[in-house]
Amino acid sequence: MTAPTPSVVLTDIVHRYGAHRAVNGVSLAVESREILCVVGPSGCGKSTLLRLISGLETLQQGTIAVGGRVLAAPGQSLPPERRPVGMMFQDFALFPHMTVSGNIAFGQTDRPRAERQKRVAALLESMALTRYADAYPHTLSGGQQQRVALARALARDPQVLLLDEPFSALDEQLRRSVRDEVVRLIRATGIATIVVTHDPEEAMEIGSRVAVMDGGQLVQTDTPLALYRNPANSFVARLFGEINRFDATVENGQIVTPLGRFAAPDHRSGDRVEVACRIEDLALSPLNSHPDAVRVRVRHASFLGSSTRICLALPHGNGAGANGVGGNGSGDHPPGEIHARLPGHVDVRAGDELAARVDAGRVMLFPSA
Numbered sequence: 001m002t003a004p005t006p007s008v009v010l011t012d013i014v015h016r017y018g019a020h021r022a023v024n025g026v027s028l029a030v031e032s033r034e035i036l037c038v039v040g041p042s043g044c045g046k047s048t049l050l051r052l053i054s055g056l057e058t059l060q061q062g063t064i065a066v067g068g069r070v071l072a073a074p075g076q077s078l079p080p081e082r083r084p085v086g087m088m089f090q091d092f093a094l095f096p097h098m099t100v101s102g103n104i105a106f107g108q109t110d111r112p113r114a115e116r117q118k119r120v121a122a123l124l125e126s127m128a129l130t131r132y133a134d135a136y137p138h139t140l141s142g143g144q145q146q147r148v149a150l151a152r153a154l155a156r157d158p159q160v161l162l163l164d165e166p167f168s169a170l171d172e173q174l175r176r177s178v179r180d181e182v183v184r185l186i187r188a189t190g191i192a193t194i195v196v197t198h199d200p201e202e203a204m205e206i207g208s209r210v211a212v213m214d215g216g217q218l219v220q221t222d223t224p225l226a227l228y229r230n231p232a233n234s235f236v237a238r239l240f241g242e243i244n245r246f247d248a249t250v251e252n253g254q255i256v257t258p259l260g261r262f263a264a265p266d267h268r269s270g271d272r273v274e275v276a277c278r279i280e281d282l283a284l285s286p287l288n289s290h291p292d293a294v295r296v297r298v299r300h301a302s303f304l305g306s307s308t309r310i311c312l313a314l315p316h317g318n319g320a321g322a323n324g325v326g327g328n329g330s331g332d333h334p335p336g337e338i339h340a341r342l343p344g345h346v347d348v349r350a351g352d353e354l355a356a357r358v359d360a361g362r363v364m365l366f367p368s369a
């Protein structure tokens with residue numbers, strides 16, 4: 001079997017606004033039938049990347065190719081309307097004075113009228129919008145408007161679809177159902193798709209792969225499972241779920257943390273490392289039930305429906321400086337506090353003492369930043 005040909009290939013893209021490098025050396029390939037999500041904090045360069053692919057922004061450095069054809073390289077740029085790219089924006093950007101049909105037909109001016117009408121009818125049908133063909137956007141629900149925007153993006157039969165925060169204008173209730181529907185429709189087209197979102201959970205839900213961006217750079221591109229299990233650094237680890245984090249120094253292939261001693265075979269003595277574990281990987285059991293566990297005291301527990309999140313105090317002195325351990329005990333949490341998340345309802349109260357431990361296989365080690 002031959003490997004699928006990438007539909008979109010970005011090579012070493014750099015984009016500056018003045019002296020600021022908004023995109024800094026991004027290379028990425030997306031295959032047809034693939035939905036890739038780009039996720040990262042506000043200002044990390046996600047939208048700029050999409051604007052470069054669509055041609056709304058002029059490329060300064062690198063190359064952009066779609067379907068084997070170079071769309072942009074320094075000194076060479078196909079205008080946006082000639083790129084095989086469909087784009088959908090956060091606010092849908094529908095034309096209020098045009099009907100649903102008019103909105104979908106917009107931008108197909110290079111086609112004969114009959115062909116244009118046929119394409120619009122087919123899209124109305126596939127998006128379950130036929131009965132709204134003559135309606136104006138403001139009379140439609142958020143979900144329906146979203147489908148019109150998707151139909152418009154598909155109208156020119158693009159080879160790549162770009163979606164910039166497509167669901168963030170929808171309220172929480174509507175968001176999930178519209179998202180499921182839109183993703184189902186996109187999958188049915190088989191078009192290579194890049195979705196920008198600031199919501200890591202949304203990225204995991206939609207993307208077959210997720211590209212994590214920070215400060216204009218791609219930090220890691222992988223499947224949701226690989227990003228969750230093997231994050232490249234603690235920024236990625238934290239993006240996909242809450243972690244307990246400690247600073248430590250490697251001594252003779254080992255690190256000592258408030259949660260016990262762990263092997264660090266790939267590090268040299270004296271290396272400063274960040275040690276992290278997901279809060280759902282922290283196991284709690286009755287006191288003295290496990291020889292390797294540490295004694296913790298419940299500070300607070302919150303029942304969240306599908307899980308219970310528990311804030312725990314580490315034993316006094318089992319934080320900064322103890323047993324060669326540097327740091328304050330736990331990353332973003334108050335000093336000396338760790339968190340656990342257990343499935344379902346867990347009946348614990350403030351002051352209860354428990355045994356906490358984490359499986360060595362679930363401990364993540366990163367070089368100190």
Ligand SMILES: Nc1ncnc2c1ncn2[C@@H]1O[C@H](COP(=O)(O)OP(=O)(O)OP(=O)(O)O)[C@@H](O)[C@H]1O
Nearest residue numbers: 017020022040041042043044045046047048049198
């Ligand atoms: N036209 C512009 N002129 C100057 N700076 C810009 C321009 N557009 C974006 N920037 C800056 O470039 C950086 C990247 O912006 P971009 O919109 O790509 O980020 P983003 O990750 O999409 O953020 P958000 O999630 O908030 O939309 C930011 O620091 C932003 O302020």
